Amino acid sequence: MIDRASGLPAYRQVADELRKKINAGEYRPGDKLPSERVLVDTYQVSRITIREAVGLLRAEGLVSAEHGKGVFIRPPQKVERLSRSRLSRAARSAGQAAFLADAASNRFTPAVEVDIRVEAATTEVAQVLGIGEGDEVLVRERVMSADGQPIQLATSRLPRSITAGTAIEQTDTGPGGTYARLEEAGHTLAHFSETVGARMPTPDEASLLRLGAGTPILVVRRVAVDTEGAAVEVNDMRLAGDRYELAYEFPAD
Amino acid sequence: MIDRASGLPAYRQVADELRKKINAGEYRPGDKLPSERVLVDTYQVSRITIREAVGLLRAEGLVSAEHGKGVFIRPPQKVERLSRSRLSRAARSAGQAAFLADAASNRFTPAVEVDIRVEAATTEVAQVLGIGEGDEVLVRERVMSADGQPIQLATSRLPRSITAGTAIEQTDTGPGGTYARLEEAGHTLAHFSETVGARMPTPDEASLLRLGAGTPILVVRRVAVDTEGAAVEVNDMRLAGDRYELAYEFPAD
DNA sequence: AAGTGGTCTAGACCACTAC
DNA sequence: TAGTGGTCTAGACCACTTT
Numbered sequence: 001m002i003d004r005a006s007g008l009p010a011y012r013q014v015a016d017e018l019r020k021k022i023n024a025g026e027y028r029p030g031d032k033l034p035s036e037r038v039l040v041d042t043y044q045v046s047r048i049t050i051r052e053a054v055g056l057l058r059a060e061g062l063v064s065a066e067h068g069k070g071v072f073i074r075p076p077q078k079v080e081r082l083s084r085s086r087l088s089r090a091a092r093s094a095g096q097a098a099f100l101a102d103a104a105s106n107r108f109t110p111a112v113e114v115d116i117r118v119e120a121a122t123t124e125v126a127q128v129l130g131i132g133e134g135d136e137v138l139v140r141e142r143v144m145s146a147d148g149q150p151i152q153l154a155t156s157r158l159p160r161s162i163t164a165g166t167a168i169e170q171t172d173t174g175p176g177g178t179y180a181r182l183e184e185a186g187h188t189l190a191h192f193s194e195t196v197g198a199r200m201p202t203p204d205e206a207s208l209l210r211l212g213a214g215t216p217i218l219v220v221r222r223v224a225v226d227t228e229g230a231a232v233e234v235n236d237m238r239l240a241g242d243r244y245e246l247a248y249e250f251p252a253d
Numbered sequence: 254m255i256d257r258a259s260g261l262p263a264y265r266q267v268a269d270e271l272r273k274k275i276n277a278g279e280y281r282p283g284d285k286l287p288s289e290r291v292l293v294d295t296y297q298v299s300r301i302t303i304r305e306a307v308g309l310l311r312a313e314g315l316v317s318a319e320h321g322k323g324v325f326i327r328p329p330q331k332v333e334r335l336s337r338s339r340l341s342r343a344a345r346s347a348g349q350a351a352f353l354a355d356a357a358s359n360r361f362t363p364a365v366e367v368d369i370r371v372e373a374a375t376t377e378v379a380q381v382l383g384i385g386e387g388d389e390v391l392v393r394e395r396v397m398s399a400d401g402q403p404i405q406l407a408t409s410r411l412p413r414s415i416t417a418g419t420a421i422e423q424t425d426t427g428p429g430g431t432y433a434r435l436e437e438a439g440h441t442l443a444h445f446s447e448t449v450g451a452r453m454p455t456p457d458e459a460s461l462l463r464l465g466a467g468t469p470i471l472v473v474r475r476v477a478v479d480t481e482g483a484a485v486e487v488n489d490m491r492l493a494g495d496r497y498e499l500a501y502e503f504p505a506d
Numbered sequence: 507a508a509g510t511g512g513t514c515t516a517g518a519c520c521a522c523t524a525c
Numbered sequence: 526t527a528g529t530g531g532t533c534t535a536g537a538c539c540a541c542t543t544t
Contacts, residue, residue: 048301247448252445252477
Protein backbone atom coordinates (compact mmCIF):
# COMPACT_ATOMS: atom_id res chain seq x y z
CA MET A 1 0.00 0.00 0.00
CA ILE A 2 2.79 2.41 0.94
CA ASP A 3 5.38 3.35 -1.66
CA ARG A 4 8.63 3.86 0.22
CA ALA A 5 10.36 5.29 -2.83
CA SER A 6 7.74 7.87 -3.72
CA GLY A 7 9.35 10.65 -1.74
CA LEU A 8 6.02 11.33 -0.06
CA PRO A 9 6.29 10.50 3.66
CA ALA A 10 4.49 7.34 4.76
CA TYR A 11 2.15 9.18 7.11
CA ARG A 12 1.04 11.48 4.27
CA GLN A 13 0.35 8.50 2.04
CA VAL A 14 -1.72 6.83 4.75
CA ALA A 15 -3.63 10.08 5.38
CA ASP A 16 -4.26 10.49 1.66
CA GLU A 17 -5.58 6.92 1.41
CA LEU A 18 -7.92 7.37 4.35
CA ARG A 19 -9.10 10.77 3.13
CA LYS A 20 -9.84 9.35 -0.28
CA LYS A 21 -11.90 6.55 1.25
CA ILE A 22 -13.82 9.02 3.38
CA ASN A 23 -14.56 11.31 0.45
CA ALA A 24 -15.52 8.35 -1.71
CA GLY A 25 -18.08 7.35 0.88
CA GLU A 26 -16.31 4.11 1.75
CA TYR A 27 -16.44 5.31 5.33
CA ARG A 28 -19.61 7.23 6.09
CA PRO A 29 -20.23 10.00 8.63
CA GLY A 30 -20.39 8.49 12.10
CA ASP A 31 -18.49 5.37 11.03
CA LYS A 32 -15.44 4.23 12.95
CA LEU A 33 -12.08 4.06 11.22
CA PRO A 34 -10.14 0.81 11.64
CA SER A 35 -8.25 0.86 14.93
CA GLU A 36 -4.67 2.11 14.98
CA ARG A 37 -3.38 -1.44 15.51
CA VAL A 38 -5.32 -2.67 12.50
CA LEU A 39 -4.01 0.20 10.35
CA VAL A 40 -0.48 -0.72 11.47
CA ASP A 41 -1.02 -4.19 9.99
CA THR A 42 -2.75 -2.86 6.89
CA TYR A 43 -0.10 -0.35 5.92
CA GLN A 44 2.93 -2.04 7.49
CA VAL A 45 4.14 1.05 9.30
CA SER A 46 4.70 1.82 12.96
CA ARG A 47 1.92 2.99 15.20
CA ILE A 48 3.42 6.46 15.56
CA THR A 49 3.28 6.84 11.79
CA ILE A 50 -0.39 5.84 11.81
CA ARG A 51 -1.07 8.31 14.61
CA GLU A 52 0.59 11.06 12.63
CA ALA A 53 -1.62 10.26 9.63
CA VAL A 54 -4.78 10.29 11.73
CA GLY A 55 -3.54 13.49 13.39
CA LEU A 56 -3.55 15.18 9.99
CA LEU A 57 -7.16 14.20 9.40
CA ARG A 58 -8.06 15.47 12.85
CA ALA A 59 -6.42 18.83 12.19
CA GLU A 60 -8.49 19.06 9.03
CA GLY A 61 -11.62 18.54 11.06
CA LEU A 62 -12.43 15.40 9.07
CA VAL A 63 -12.42 12.91 11.95
CA SER A 64 -12.44 13.06 15.71
CA ALA A 65 -11.01 10.58 18.19
CA GLU A 66 -12.81 9.31 21.26
CA HIS A 67 -10.65 7.78 23.91
CA GLY A 68 -11.38 4.11 24.45
CA LYS A 69 -13.87 4.01 21.60
CA GLY A 70 -12.22 4.81 18.30
CA VAL A 71 -11.78 7.41 15.59
CA PHE A 72 -14.98 8.51 13.92
CA ILE A 73 -15.82 10.29 10.70
CA ARG A 74 -17.14 13.65 11.75
CA PRO A 75 -20.76 14.03 10.71
CA PRO A 76 -21.58 17.33 9.03
CA GLN A 77 -22.76 19.69 11.75
CA LYS A 78 -26.12 21.32 11.61
CA VAL A 79 -25.29 24.90 10.82
CA GLU A 80 -27.36 27.72 12.26
CA ARG A 81 -27.64 30.76 10.08
CA LEU A 82 -27.51 34.05 11.93
CA SER A 83 -29.15 36.77 9.94
CA ARG A 84 -27.65 40.15 10.76
CA SER A 85 -30.69 42.15 9.71
CA ARG A 86 -32.22 41.09 13.02
CA LEU A 87 -30.56 44.07 14.67
CA SER A 88 -33.60 46.20 13.98
CA ARG A 89 -35.12 48.92 16.05
CA ALA A 90 -38.47 47.17 15.72
CA ALA A 91 -37.05 44.12 17.45
CA ARG A 92 -35.52 46.28 20.16
CA SER A 93 -38.72 48.12 20.96
CA ALA A 94 -40.50 44.79 21.03
CA GLY A 95 -38.17 43.97 23.91
CA GLN A 96 -35.80 41.63 22.16
CA ALA A 97 -32.06 41.77 22.56
CA ALA A 98 -30.17 40.40 19.57
CA PHE A 99 -29.22 37.07 21.09
CA LEU A 100 -32.73 36.48 22.41
CA ALA A 101 -34.12 37.25 18.96
CA ASP A 102 -31.88 34.52 17.59
CA ALA A 103 -33.18 32.18 20.25
CA ALA A 104 -36.75 32.90 19.29
CA SER A 105 -36.22 32.42 15.57
CA ASN A 106 -34.06 29.32 15.93
CA ARG A 107 -36.05 27.84 18.77
CA PHE A 108 -33.49 27.18 21.45
CA THR A 109 -33.45 27.96 25.14
CA PRO A 110 -31.02 30.82 25.75
CA ALA A 111 -28.84 31.43 28.76
CA VAL A 112 -26.29 34.18 29.32
CA GLU A 113 -23.52 34.52 31.86
CA VAL A 114 -22.33 38.08 32.26
CA ASP A 115 -19.21 39.56 33.80
CA ILE A 116 -19.10 43.33 34.09
CA ARG A 117 -16.07 45.46 34.84
CA VAL A 118 -14.46 48.83 34.14
CA GLU A 119 -11.18 49.04 32.26
CA ALA A 120 -8.87 51.67 30.87
CA ALA A 121 -9.15 51.94 27.10
CA THR A 122 -6.29 50.40 25.17
CA THR A 123 -4.91 52.30 22.19
CA GLU A 124 -6.92 50.15 19.83
CA VAL A 125 -10.23 50.43 21.67
CA ALA A 126 -9.76 54.16 22.20
CA GLN A 127 -9.27 54.63 18.50
CA VAL A 128 -12.38 52.66 17.56
CA LEU A 129 -14.55 54.42 20.12
CA GLY A 130 -13.05 57.83 19.46
CA ILE A 131 -12.11 58.41 23.09
CA GLY A 132 -8.82 59.03 24.85
CA GLU A 133 -6.36 56.28 25.60
CA GLY A 134 -6.79 55.28 29.21
CA ASP A 135 -10.33 56.64 29.44
CA GLU A 136 -12.72 54.42 31.34
CA VAL A 137 -14.64 51.85 29.33
CA LEU A 138 -17.38 49.58 30.55
CA VAL A 139 -16.72 45.96 29.63
CA ARG A 140 -19.51 43.41 29.41
CA GLU A 141 -18.09 39.93 28.91
CA ARG A 142 -20.66 37.29 28.10
CA VAL A 143 -20.91 33.57 27.49
CA MET A 144 -24.08 32.77 25.60
CA SER A 145 -25.53 29.29 25.65
CA ALA A 146 -28.22 27.53 23.69
CA ASP A 147 -29.87 24.58 25.35
CA GLY A 148 -27.05 24.45 27.87
CA GLN A 149 -24.29 24.42 25.26
CA PRO A 150 -22.02 27.50 25.11
CA ILE A 151 -22.11 28.81 21.57
CA GLN A 152 -20.88 32.35 21.58
CA LEU A 153 -18.44 34.52 23.49
CA ALA A 154 -19.01 38.25 23.34
CA THR A 155 -17.11 41.17 24.82
CA SER A 156 -18.73 44.58 24.55
CA ARG A 157 -16.92 47.80 25.33
CA LEU A 158 -18.63 51.18 25.72
CA PRO A 159 -17.34 54.58 26.88
CA ARG A 160 -18.03 54.85 30.59
CA SER A 161 -19.17 58.41 29.96
CA ILE A 162 -22.19 57.00 28.18
CA THR A 163 -23.04 54.05 30.42
CA ALA A 164 -22.62 55.63 33.87
CA GLY A 165 -25.89 55.43 35.73
CA THR A 166 -27.69 53.34 33.09
CA ALA A 167 -28.88 49.74 33.22
CA ILE A 168 -26.05 48.91 30.80
CA GLU A 169 -23.87 48.62 33.89
CA GLN A 170 -26.24 46.07 35.38
CA THR A 171 -26.27 42.34 34.70
CA ASP A 172 -29.78 42.61 33.31
CA THR A 173 -29.95 45.48 30.86
CA GLY A 174 -33.73 45.21 30.59
CA PRO A 175 -36.09 44.87 27.61
CA GLY A 176 -34.37 45.47 24.29
CA GLY A 177 -30.95 45.14 25.85
CA THR A 178 -27.98 47.47 25.63
CA TYR A 179 -29.03 49.06 22.37
CA ALA A 180 -32.43 50.05 23.71
CA ARG A 181 -30.78 51.67 26.74
CA LEU A 182 -28.36 53.56 24.50
CA GLU A 183 -31.23 55.02 22.52
CA GLU A 184 -33.03 56.01 25.72
CA ALA A 185 -29.86 57.81 26.76
CA GLY A 186 -30.09 59.91 23.63
CA HIS A 187 -27.75 57.90 21.42
CA THR A 188 -30.05 57.01 18.55
CA LEU A 189 -28.32 54.33 16.53
CA ALA A 190 -27.69 55.01 12.87
CA HIS A 191 -25.87 51.95 11.61
CA PHE A 192 -23.79 48.93 12.51
CA SER A 193 -20.54 47.99 10.93
CA GLU A 194 -19.32 44.41 11.21
CA THR A 195 -16.03 42.84 10.25
CA VAL A 196 -15.75 39.05 10.02
CA GLY A 197 -12.57 37.01 10.24
CA ALA A 198 -11.51 33.47 11.10
CA ARG A 199 -8.74 32.02 13.26
CA MET A 200 -7.97 29.03 15.42
CA PRO A 201 -9.25 29.31 18.99
CA THR A 202 -7.01 29.79 22.01
CA PRO A 203 -7.16 26.81 24.39
CA ASP A 204 -9.48 28.83 26.62
CA GLU A 205 -11.87 29.57 23.79
CA ALA A 206 -11.75 25.97 22.61
CA SER A 207 -12.70 24.64 26.01
CA LEU A 208 -15.40 27.25 26.65
CA LEU A 209 -17.03 26.60 23.29
CA ARG A 210 -16.28 22.86 23.50
CA LEU A 211 -14.58 22.85 20.13
CA GLY A 212 -13.07 19.70 18.68
CA ALA A 213 -9.60 19.73 17.16
CA GLY A 214 -9.51 21.28 13.72
CA THR A 215 -12.42 23.64 14.39
CA PRO A 216 -11.78 27.33 13.76
CA ILE A 217 -13.82 30.19 15.14
CA LEU A 218 -15.56 33.07 13.43
CA VAL A 219 -14.45 36.38 14.87
CA VAL A 220 -16.91 39.22 14.47
CA ARG A 221 -16.39 42.80 15.54
CA ARG A 222 -19.50 44.93 15.53
CA VAL A 223 -19.33 48.69 15.96
CA ALA A 224 -22.56 50.56 16.69
CA VAL A 225 -22.61 54.13 15.42
CA ASP A 226 -25.15 56.77 16.49
CA THR A 227 -26.76 59.50 14.40
CA GLU A 228 -23.98 61.90 15.30
CA GLY A 229 -21.42 59.56 13.79
CA ALA A 230 -19.97 58.53 17.13
CA ALA A 231 -19.08 54.91 17.83
CA VAL A 232 -20.91 54.00 21.02
CA GLU A 233 -20.15 50.30 21.35
CA VAL A 234 -17.63 47.81 20.05
CA ASN A 235 -18.61 44.17 20.45
CA ASP A 236 -16.13 41.38 19.81
CA MET A 237 -17.86 38.05 19.23
CA ARG A 238 -16.47 34.58 18.77
CA LEU A 239 -18.56 31.72 17.37
CA ALA A 240 -17.89 28.04 16.72
CA GLY A 241 -17.02 27.74 13.03
CA ASP A 242 -18.60 24.33 12.67
CA ARG A 243 -21.99 25.42 13.95
CA TYR A 244 -22.57 28.92 12.67
CA GLU A 245 -22.66 30.98 9.56
CA LEU A 246 -23.51 34.65 9.25
CA ALA A 247 -25.94 35.97 6.66
CA TYR A 248 -25.80 39.47 5.22
CA GLU A 249 -27.94 41.06 2.58
CA PHE A 250 -27.24 44.25 0.68
CA PRO A 251 -28.67 46.04 -2.33
CA ALA A 252 -27.00 45.87 -5.74
CA ASP A 253 -26.68 49.58 -6.23
CA MET B 254 9.84 22.46 35.07
CA ILE B 255 7.55 19.53 34.32
CA ASP B 256 5.34 18.15 37.07
CA ARG B 257 5.01 14.44 36.42
CA ALA B 258 2.35 14.02 39.05
CA SER B 259 0.08 16.82 37.92
CA GLY B 260 -2.07 14.62 35.71
CA LEU B 261 -1.54 17.04 32.86
CA PRO B 262 0.51 15.36 30.12
CA ALA B 263 4.09 16.55 29.77
CA TYR B 264 3.61 17.83 26.24
CA ARG B 265 0.67 19.99 27.36
CA GLN B 266 2.73 21.43 30.17
CA VAL B 267 5.56 22.27 27.77
CA ALA B 268 3.10 23.82 25.31
CA ASP B 269 1.50 25.85 28.10
CA GLU B 270 4.92 27.11 29.24
CA LEU B 271 5.91 28.14 25.74
CA ARG B 272 2.55 29.75 25.03
CA LYS B 273 2.77 31.73 28.25
CA LYS B 274 6.23 32.99 27.30
CA ILE B 275 5.01 33.98 23.87
CA ASN B 276 1.99 35.83 25.21
CA ALA B 277 4.11 37.51 27.87
CA GLY B 278 6.36 38.86 25.14
CA GLU B 279 9.37 36.84 26.29
CA TYR B 280 9.55 35.60 22.72
CA ARG B 281 8.55 38.25 20.21
CA PRO B 282 7.01 37.90 16.77
CA GLY B 283 9.66 36.68 14.33
CA ASP B 284 11.83 35.28 17.12
CA LYS B 285 13.07 31.72 17.00
CA LEU B 286 12.07 29.27 19.70
CA PRO B 287 14.90 27.29 21.29
CA SER B 288 15.71 24.28 19.13
CA GLU B 289 14.00 20.97 19.86
CA ARG B 290 17.25 19.53 21.25
CA VAL B 291 17.62 22.47 23.60
CA LEU B 292 14.02 22.13 24.77
CA VAL B 293 14.68 18.43 25.42
CA ASP B 294 17.45 19.45 27.84
CA THR B 295 15.40 22.27 29.35
CA TYR B 296 12.32 20.24 30.14
CA GLN B 297 13.96 16.81 30.52
CA VAL B 298 11.56 15.04 28.21
CA SER B 299 12.05 13.11 24.97
CA ARG B 300 12.21 14.83 21.65
CA ILE B 301 8.89 13.36 20.53
CA THR B 302 7.24 14.95 23.54
CA ILE B 303 8.76 18.30 22.61
CA ARG B 304 7.58 17.88 19.04
CA GLU B 305 4.06 17.15 20.24
CA ALA B 306 4.12 20.33 22.32
CA VAL B 307 5.33 22.43 19.41
CA GLY B 308 2.76 20.69 17.20
CA LEU B 309 0.02 22.04 19.44
CA LEU B 310 1.30 25.59 19.05
CA ARG B 311 1.50 25.10 15.32
CA ALA B 312 -2.10 23.90 15.16
CA GLU B 313 -3.09 27.03 17.04
CA GLY B 314 -1.40 29.13 14.39
CA LEU B 315 0.93 30.60 17.01
CA VAL B 316 4.24 29.45 15.53
CA SER B 317 5.44 27.99 12.26
CA ALA B 318 8.37 25.69 11.63
CA GLU B 319 10.91 26.14 8.88
CA HIS B 320 12.91 23.10 7.97
CA GLY B 321 16.59 23.55 8.67
CA LYS B 322 16.07 26.94 10.27
CA GLY B 323 13.92 26.70 13.34
CA VAL B 324 10.49 27.37 14.79
CA PHE B 325 9.41 30.98 14.67
CA ILE B 326 6.75 33.02 16.43
CA ARG B 327 4.25 33.88 13.76
CA PRO B 328 4.13 37.62 13.22
CA PRO B 329 0.62 39.08 13.08
CA GLN B 330 -0.38 39.16 9.42
CA LYS B 331 -1.37 42.32 7.72
CA VAL B 332 -5.09 41.91 7.28
CA GLU B 333 -6.83 43.27 4.21
CA ARG B 334 -10.35 44.40 4.79
CA LEU B 335 -12.75 43.62 1.97
CA SER B 336 -15.69 45.95 2.04
CA ARG B 337 -18.75 44.34 0.52
CA SER B 338 -20.40 47.58 -0.45
CA ARG B 339 -17.97 47.63 -3.37
CA LEU B 340 -20.45 45.51 -5.34
CA SER B 341 -22.13 48.62 -6.65
CA ARG B 342 -23.63 49.30 -10.02
CA ALA B 343 -21.56 52.47 -10.23
CA ALA B 344 -18.38 50.41 -9.99
CA ARG B 345 -19.67 47.99 -12.60
CA SER B 346 -20.55 50.65 -15.14
CA ALA B 347 -17.15 52.20 -14.52
CA GLY B 348 -15.79 48.92 -15.83
CA GLN B 349 -14.65 47.38 -12.57
CA ALA B 350 -15.27 43.80 -11.64
CA ALA B 351 -15.40 43.21 -7.90
CA PHE B 352 -11.96 41.69 -7.56
CA LEU B 353 -10.38 44.38 -9.68
CA ALA B 354 -12.06 47.03 -7.55
CA ASP B 355 -10.43 45.44 -4.52
CA ALA B 356 -7.11 45.57 -6.31
CA ALA B 357 -7.55 49.25 -7.02
CA SER B 358 -8.53 50.20 -3.49
CA ASN B 359 -5.93 48.01 -1.80
CA ARG B 360 -3.20 48.73 -4.35
CA PHE B 361 -2.08 45.34 -5.46
CA THR B 362 -1.48 43.88 -8.90
CA PRO B 363 -4.29 41.44 -9.68
CA ALA B 364 -4.13 38.27 -11.73
CA VAL B 365 -6.87 35.75 -12.40
CA GLU B 366 -6.75 32.21 -13.71
CA VAL B 367 -10.07 31.01 -15.03
CA ASP B 368 -11.40 27.56 -15.82
CA ILE B 369 -14.79 27.43 -17.52
CA ARG B 370 -17.01 24.39 -17.92
CA VAL B 371 -20.61 23.24 -18.07
CA GLU B 372 -22.02 20.95 -15.40
CA ALA B 373 -25.33 19.40 -14.46
CA ALA B 374 -26.86 21.14 -11.45
CA THR B 375 -26.61 19.23 -8.19
CA THR B 376 -29.65 19.14 -5.92
CA GLU B 377 -28.17 21.90 -3.79
CA VAL B 378 -27.22 24.21 -6.63
CA ALA B 379 -30.54 23.65 -8.37
CA GLN B 380 -32.35 24.67 -5.23
CA VAL B 381 -30.36 27.85 -4.76
CA LEU B 382 -30.70 28.89 -8.39
CA GLY B 383 -34.32 27.81 -8.63
CA ILE B 384 -33.73 25.54 -11.63
CA GLY B 385 -34.25 21.84 -12.21
CA GLU B 386 -31.85 19.24 -10.88
CA GLY B 387 -29.55 18.19 -13.71
CA ASP B 388 -30.16 21.39 -15.71
CA GLU B 389 -27.04 22.82 -17.29
CA VAL B 390 -25.07 25.33 -15.23
CA LEU B 391 -22.09 27.33 -16.35
CA VAL B 392 -19.20 27.00 -13.92
CA ARG B 393 -16.46 29.62 -13.71
CA GLU B 394 -13.67 28.45 -11.42
CA ARG B 395 -11.10 31.07 -10.61
CA VAL B 396 -7.84 31.48 -8.73
CA MET B 397 -7.27 35.13 -7.92
CA SER B 398 -3.81 36.38 -7.10
CA ALA B 399 -2.45 39.60 -5.68
CA ASP B 400 1.13 40.45 -6.51
CA GLY B 401 1.67 36.86 -7.63
CA GLN B 402 0.33 35.32 -4.43
CA PRO B 403 -2.93 33.33 -4.71
CA ILE B 404 -5.38 34.81 -2.24
CA GLN B 405 -8.85 33.74 -3.21
CA LEU B 406 -10.56 30.77 -4.82
CA ALA B 407 -13.95 31.42 -6.34
CA THR B 408 -16.42 29.16 -8.07
CA SER B 409 -19.40 30.82 -9.75
CA ARG B 410 -22.37 28.90 -11.03
CA LEU B 411 -25.06 30.39 -13.30
CA PRO B 412 -27.98 28.82 -15.16
CA ARG B 413 -26.79 28.01 -18.67
CA SER B 414 -30.09 29.36 -19.96
CA ILE B 415 -28.92 32.82 -18.96
CA THR B 416 -25.29 32.66 -19.98
CA ALA B 417 -25.58 30.96 -23.38
CA GLY B 418 -24.18 33.25 -26.04
CA THR B 419 -22.89 35.88 -23.61
CA ALA B 420 -19.36 36.87 -22.72
CA ILE B 421 -19.93 35.19 -19.35
CA GLU B 422 -18.93 31.97 -21.10
CA GLN B 423 -15.64 33.54 -22.18
CA THR B 424 -12.45 33.77 -20.16
CA ASP B 425 -12.62 37.54 -20.33
CA THR B 426 -16.10 38.70 -19.42
CA GLY B 427 -15.32 42.26 -20.43
CA PRO B 428 -15.66 45.59 -18.60
CA GLY B 429 -17.66 45.33 -15.39
CA GLY B 430 -17.39 41.56 -15.40
CA THR B 431 -20.11 38.95 -15.08
CA TYR B 432 -22.55 41.23 -13.29
CA ALA B 433 -22.41 43.86 -16.02
CA ARG B 434 -23.11 41.16 -18.65
CA LEU B 435 -26.04 39.86 -16.62
CA GLU B 436 -27.60 43.31 -16.54
CA GLU B 437 -27.08 43.73 -20.29
CA ALA B 438 -28.90 40.45 -20.75
CA GLY B 439 -31.91 41.92 -18.98
CA HIS B 440 -31.23 40.59 -15.51
CA THR B 441 -31.03 43.81 -13.52
CA LEU B 442 -29.58 42.94 -10.14
CA ALA B 443 -31.61 43.82 -7.08
CA HIS B 444 -29.55 42.57 -4.16
CA PHE B 445 -26.81 40.25 -3.01
CA SER B 446 -27.05 37.84 -0.17
CA GLU B 447 -23.87 36.54 1.44
CA THR B 448 -23.30 33.85 4.03
CA VAL B 449 -19.96 33.62 5.80
CA GLY B 450 -18.51 30.56 7.54
CA ALA B 451 -15.12 29.20 8.57
CA ARG B 452 -13.49 25.79 8.28
CA MET B 453 -10.08 24.20 7.89
CA PRO B 454 -8.88 23.98 4.29
CA THR B 455 -8.61 20.77 2.33
CA PRO B 456 -4.99 19.92 1.42
CA ASP B 457 -5.70 21.22 -2.09
CA GLU B 458 -6.97 24.54 -0.81
CA ALA B 459 -4.10 24.84 1.63
CA SER B 460 -1.51 24.37 -1.08
CA LEU B 461 -3.25 26.65 -3.60
CA LEU B 462 -3.58 29.44 -1.06
CA ARG B 463 -0.17 28.63 0.49
CA LEU B 464 -1.65 28.37 3.96
CA GLY B 465 0.48 27.51 6.96
CA ALA B 466 -0.66 24.90 9.47
CA GLY B 467 -3.31 26.18 11.82
CA THR B 468 -4.76 28.63 9.30
CA PRO B 469 -8.49 28.33 8.61
CA ILE B 470 -10.30 29.71 5.59
CA LEU B 471 -13.26 32.02 5.31
CA VAL B 472 -15.99 30.50 3.20
CA VAL B 473 -18.34 32.97 1.56
CA ARG B 474 -21.35 32.13 -0.57
CA ARG B 475 -22.79 35.03 -2.49
CA VAL B 476 -26.11 34.78 -4.27
CA ALA B 477 -27.03 37.49 -6.77
CA VAL B 478 -30.76 38.12 -7.12
CA ASP B 479 -32.38 40.08 -9.94
CA THR B 480 -35.35 42.44 -9.80
CA GLU B 481 -37.72 39.58 -10.54
CA GLY B 482 -36.53 37.77 -7.43
CA ALA B 483 -34.64 35.10 -9.37
CA ALA B 484 -31.22 33.94 -8.22
CA VAL B 485 -28.95 34.36 -11.23
CA GLU B 486 -25.55 33.48 -9.79
CA VAL B 487 -24.14 31.61 -6.82
CA ASN B 488 -20.48 32.29 -6.07
CA ASP B 489 -18.56 30.20 -3.55
CA MET B 490 -15.42 31.96 -2.38
CA ARG B 491 -12.61 30.80 -0.13
CA LEU B 492 -10.14 33.22 1.44
CA ALA B 493 -7.09 32.82 3.64
CA GLY B 494 -8.27 33.45 7.20
CA ASP B 495 -4.99 35.00 8.28
CA ARG B 496 -4.98 37.63 5.57
CA TYR B 497 -8.58 38.73 5.09
CA GLU B 498 -11.56 40.03 6.90
CA LEU B 499 -14.90 41.00 5.44
CA ALA B 500 -16.62 44.26 6.27
CA TYR B 501 -20.38 44.76 6.18
CA GLU B 502 -22.40 47.79 7.04
CA PHE B 503 -26.12 47.95 7.67
CA PRO B 504 -28.58 50.48 9.02
CA ALA B 505 -29.88 50.27 12.56
CA ASP B 506 -33.53 50.24 11.64
C1' DA C 507 -10.70 -9.01 30.21
C1' DA C 508 -10.10 -7.12 25.90
C1' DG C 509 -9.88 -3.36 22.88
C1' DT C 510 -9.35 1.43 22.10
C1' DG C 511 -6.81 5.83 21.86
C1' DG C 512 -3.24 8.77 24.84
C1' DT C 513 1.39 9.40 26.42
C1' DC C 514 6.25 8.54 26.40
C1' DT C 515 11.03 6.70 25.68
C1' DA C 516 15.79 6.27 23.40
C1' DG C 517 17.34 6.07 19.69
C1' DA C 518 18.22 6.40 14.20
C1' DC C 519 18.60 8.51 9.72
C1' DC C 520 17.12 12.07 6.36
C1' DA C 521 16.53 16.81 4.24
C1' DC C 522 17.24 21.43 4.50
C1' DT C 523 19.82 25.74 5.85
C1' DA C 524 23.60 28.14 7.21
C1' DC C 525 28.47 29.13 7.58
C1' DT D 526 30.45 20.82 8.77
C1' DA D 527 27.17 21.67 12.10
C1' DG D 528 22.66 22.72 13.38
C1' DT D 529 17.90 22.56 12.40
C1' DG D 530 13.35 20.32 11.82
C1' DG D 531 11.11 15.91 9.41
C1' DT D 532 10.36 11.06 9.45
C1' DC D 533 10.36 6.58 11.48
C1' DT D 534 11.01 2.44 14.52
C1' DA D 535 9.85 -1.04 18.30
C1' DG D 536 8.54 -1.09 22.04
C1' DA D 537 6.10 0.24 26.96
C1' DC D 538 2.52 1.65 30.10
C1' DC D 539 -1.71 4.37 31.03
C1' DA D 540 -6.74 5.76 30.82
C1' DC D 541 -11.01 4.98 29.05
C1' DT D 542 -14.91 2.12 27.11
C1' DT D 543 -17.22 -2.02 26.20
C1' DT D 544 -18.39 -6.78 26.94
